[in-house]
Amino acid sequence: MLDGVKSLAKGMGTTLKALAEPRDTYPYPEKRREYSPRFRGKHMLAKDEEGHELCVGCGLCEAVCPAHAIRVVAAEAPGDEPVSWTSRYAVDYEVDLIRCIFCGMCEEACPTNAVRLTPFNELAAYSREDMIADKEELLRPAIRK
Amino acid sequence: MxxxxxxxxxxxxxxxxxxxxxxxxxxxxxxxxxxxxxxxxxxxxxxxxxxxxxxxxxxxxxxxxxxxxxxxxxxGPAVEKARNGVLEFLLINHPLDCPVCDKGGECFLQDYAFRYGPSAGRFEEPKIQKLKDAPINEFVLIDQERCVLCQRCVRFMEEYVGEPQLMLEGRGVETVVTTVDHQPATSQFTGNIIDLCPVGALLSKPYLHKARPWNIERQESVCTMCPVGCTTLATGRDGRIVRIEGRPIPERSWGWLCDRGRFGYDYAIDPTRVTGSFLEGQPEAAARTTRRVGQWFTEVIAEHGPNSVAFVMGGMHTMEEARQLQRFATRAVGTSRLAISRDVPGYLPRALNGTFQDIESSDAIVLVGVDPYEAIPVVHLRLRERQKALPGMRLYGVAPRSLTRDTLPVNSLLTHVGEEAALLAAALRLAAGDHPAVRALGEAAVASHIDQEQLTGLSAALLESEQLTLLWDGQEPEVESVLVALATVRGDKPTRVLPTWGPSNWRGFELAGFPARIEALTEVLEDAKAGKIQMLVLWGCDLLREYPDQQLVRDAYAKVPFLVAEGLFPPSEAERFHAIVPQAGPGEVMGTYVNMEARLQIANPSVQPPGQARPTKTYVTAWAHALNQTFRDEEDWDPYDESGDLLPMQPLEQAIKPLTAALAVKEGQFELVTGVLVIENGIPSAILKPRKPEYPGRISVPDAEALGIADYGVVRISKNDHEIEVPVSVDPAMTPGRVYVPLGMASMPVNAVGTGWVEVIRLEEVHSA
Known part of the structure; x- marks a missing residue:
């Protein structure tokens, strides 16, 4: 019996000691952790200072992607209105965020530095379709609150 | 050695x-x-x-x-240093736009720079700016910045094709490839310079930015636009064919294509294509349509017997599909009424059929009726190559119109329409009149005024040459007898003929068991007209457009209670048909095509058939089921059994028939000359539209003056109450008194009038405001 009381006190001691220590967990989502700027989260497509898309639809990200998560369809810019900085642009750019393994190879392969992985990592949706990020979505990168 | x-x-x-x-x-x-x-x-x-x-x-x-x-x-070090230096120079003004370049990934500049080139250039000055994506014509773009000035394109057009429409302009680093006078290149072989360009300077406009080499799949295929059957590579992307490239075959073919074959692939996504089934003119579910047609088969066979069903094969089907339909027709239905859709009446026995290699070793070539540039463009290049290799080669043309061109000088002997056989026979008589084979041809007179010297030359070409190749368009059926006689007279010296008529796979259909002679088709139509046929099944063909006598087809259609058509496009007067089912076309099915050399060539599918389009086997299996039979595809039939990829040679057993006299010359009337114009072969293409002639008919300069036509106009051609309206252009190469209309154009069905003597009057063009 004495042994029982002893071990109880020891256990409580550990607990009480830990109460005073700084916490390892965060009260998510009220408080969020800071990530390194190099964190590989959700993708974004960048634009240049004049608002032209940097992506030219070369498809190198699609080729290099080990998870086959990217689909690019390129086309010639319609009329005189350039979409990207050159006459070629991506009509469709889709990233399947369920397939994506966030390896960052697309970012590395991109010759125009258009596709970048942001620190945004709050990826959740109710359907699989919602997890496919299309071009519209990627051009407006999500910002954490 | x-x-x-x-x-x-x-x-x-x-x-x-x-x-x-x-x-x-x-x-x-x-x-x-x-x-x-x-x-x-x-x-x-x-x-x-x-x-x-x-x-x-x-x-x-x-x-x-x-x-x-x-x-x-x-x-070795010296060679490597030299290559490294050459590449550094080539890259001095080369833009760094590989990511947007269609050639990126299959580019020799990339490959060699990676393998032999320097890792960085030392040239720091700004690069020279030149034209980017400038059109050479409707199909080809040039990016002058990417050009390495290898001159392959310029030399191909100038030396190989003989149409010098590209040139080098400027000096030094300012040198660029451009078109002569900055006018669009009009040659029909311009697409080949895209294949020839080792870098990304010459680009296909329809393929621009469509795909990258690593996310496409190229399938070995065969062009089915004309009977030449060029070997191609078809690029499929997202369920569509987006590019056709030439596929060289070592020792046999350079892989050239004409623009018709290279850019005409978009017929598969043409809005007029049939992708669903139609029953009594109304769209209907595929299963229901197939079931109804199956019921018709059952009813017709039960009521009128199996021979009241007829099948006509045509279009761009594979030989295997033809075999499946033939087996269904003969085994499941049990009919003997089979035919191939033909637009010209000629037939060539296998024993005389030559190959393109025969052209390469011939010292005499005779074109009978056919204009290779228009009907079989790639053979035109082969003829040119032969003429260049053997400048003294005898090249004669026997046709109702002049076949000579700047790029291929031909000794053209002008005949009246339907007189080619008589003229060839006259040439034979000149040198071998005593030979029994020549005597069997009879003594049909030649009404055309032929220069005696020319005729002697033709005679010498036919009989004295070591190896003779003829190209024949099949419009004049009696030429067959002359060819048999010619081969008999020449004996051991090779005499080979290349048949240039369609459907492009007719030899394959024949091998599959369909009778290829036009008499079989005429018999089917006559029987239908006589009410002996209750159900006519047209497989891929449009008889109203193709069969030489449109009136007979019309009469036959009127008497058939059940007209069923399968095809890529709705047949002419589609409302007459009781059922139309869609076809899975070339590039969508795997199969064998037999070209004009009688060579078997396999085509692999690149894409899935669109909509409800299905291969032949799907339909015949369902209909065999309706007839309470099981259609078995497995049978002991292998076209590759005999010898290699050429169909087995057969002995020449055809009889020589005496020639009949040609039509009498009628003063004051025009002679209607027809021929195949491959760009207008009835298969629609949005890409090729700017290249299709707006005024495809042709008329001579004096006739145009007499009719009051300046350069272009519309004429009405009539004969025996049938008439067609034809937009014509004035052609200095045309002979006075003749009018040319291409075969098989739906808007001006020349088969409604028929060949021979016709009336021509000018129509006022109505220009809508």
């Missing part, structure tokens, strides 16, 4: 071989931009520098012929 050593390996090659080709034979690749075997040496790009012992400096492998005891090193 010359013995030499390349990279420590000995090889013996024929004298005159270039070092680069000798190396290629051993599997040693010497990098090269400007050299192409079909074009010959130039030595412009300096990429192929190799070291040859006892020669003080590096030599270009593409201009140096081999010599006895030569020792060549294709590697």
């Amino acid at each position: 010359v013995k030499l050593t390349i990279d420590d390996q000995e090889i013996a090659v024929p004298s005159g071989t270039l070092v680069v080709d000798a190396a290629a034979k051993m599997g040693i690749e010497v990098p090269v931009y400007c050299y192409h075997q079909a074009l010959g040496p130039l030595g412009a790009c300096r990429m192929c520098l190799v070291q040859i012992e006892k020669m003080p400096k590096l030599q270009t492998a593409c201009t140096t012929p081999v010599a006895e005891g030569m020792v060549v090193h294709t590697g």
Whole structure:
């Protein structure tokens, strides 16, 4: 019996000691952790200072992607209105965020530095379709609150 | 044979071989931009520098012929330094736009720069700006910045095709490839320069930015636009064919294509294509349509017997599909009424059928009726190549119109329509009149005024040449007898004929068991007209447009209670048909096509058939089921059984029939001349639309003046109460008194009028405001 009381006190001691220590967990989502700027989260497509898309639809990200998560369809810019900085642009750019393994190879392969992985990592949706990020979505990168 | 050593390996090659080709034979690749075997040496790009012992400096492998005891090193420090320097120079003004370049990934500049080039350039000044994506014509774009000035395109157009429409302009670094006078290139072979360009300077406009080499799949395919059956590579992407490239076959074909075959692939996504089933003119579910047609088969066979069903094969089907339909028709239905849709009445026995290799070794070639440039463009290039290799080659044309062109001078003998056979027979009589085979042809007179010297020349070409090849368009059926007689007279000296008519796979349909002679089709139509046929099944063909006598087809259709059509496009007067089912076309099914050489060529599918389109087997299996039979595809039928890829030769057993007299000349009337114009072969294409002639008919200068037509106009051609309206252009090459209309155009069905003598009057063109 004495042994029982002893071990109880020891256990409580550990607990009480830990109460005073700084916490390892965060009260998510009220408080969020800071990530390194190099964190590989959700993708974004960048634009240049004049608002032209940097992506030219070369498809190198699609080729290099080990998870086959990217689909690019390129086309010639319609009329005189350039979409990207050159006459070629991506009509469709889709990233399947369920397939994506966030390896960052697309970012590395991109010759125009258009596709970048942001620190945004709050990826959740109710359907699989919602997890496919299309071009519209990627051009407006999500910002954490 | 010359013995030499390349990279420590000995090889013996024929004298005159270039070092680069000798190396290629051993599997040693010497990098090269400007050299192409079909074009010959130039030595412009300096990429192929190799070291040859006892020669003080590096030599270009593409201009140096081999010599006895030569020792060549294709590697080593000197060669590598030279290549590195050449590439550094080439890249000085080359833009860094590989990510947006369609060639990126299959580009020789990329490959060689990666393998032999410097890792960085030392040139820091700004690059020279030139034209980007400028059109050469409707199909080809040029990016002058990317050009390495290898001149392959310029030389191909100038020397090989003979239509010098591209040129180098400017000096030094300002040199650019451009069109002559900055006018669009009009040749029908311009697409080939896209294949020839080793870098991304010449681009296909319809394919621009469509795909990248690593996310497409190229399938080995065969062009079905004309009976030449060029070998192609079809690029499929996202369920559509987006590009056709030439596929060279070693020792046999350079892989050239005409623009018709290269850019005409978009018929598969044409809005007029049938992708669903139609029952009594209304769209209907595929299963219901198939079931109803199956019911008709059952009812018709039960009521009128199996022979009241007839099948006509045509279109761009594979030989296997033809075999499946033939088996269904003969085994499941049990009919003997089979035919192939034909637009010309001629037939060529297999025994006389030649190959393109025969052209390459012939010392005399006779074109009978056919204009190769218009009907079978790639053969035109082969003829030119032969004429260049053998300048004294005898090349004669026997046709109702002049066949000579700037690019291919032909001794043209003008006949009246339907008189080719008589003229050839007259030429035979001249030198071998006593031969029984020639006497069997009779003594049909020739009404055309032929220069005696020309006729003697033709006679000599036919009989004295060591090897003779004829190209025949099949419009004049009696030529068959003359050809048989000619082969008999010539005996052991090879006489070969290339049949240039469609459907492009008719030889395959014949092998599958359909009778190829037009008499079979005429009999089917006559029987239908007589009410003996209750159900007519047209497989891929449009008889109203194709069969030479449109009125007979119309009469036959009117008497058939059940008209069923399968095809890529709705047949003419589609409302007459009781059922239309969609076809899975070339590029969508796997199968064999037999070209005009009687050569079997396999085509692999690149994409899925659109909509409800299904291959033939789907339909015949369902209908066999409706007839309470099981359709078995497995049978002991293998077209590759006999020998290689050419159909087995057969002995020449055809009888020689005496020729009939030609139609009498009618004063004051026009002669209607027809021929195949492959760009207007009835298969729609949005890409080719700007190239299709707006005024496809042709009329001579004096006739145009008499009719009051300046350059273009519309005429009405009539004969025996049938008439067609034809937009014509004035052609200086046309003979007065003749009017030319291409075969098989739906808007001006020349088969409604028929050949021979016709009335021509001018119509006022109505210009809507």
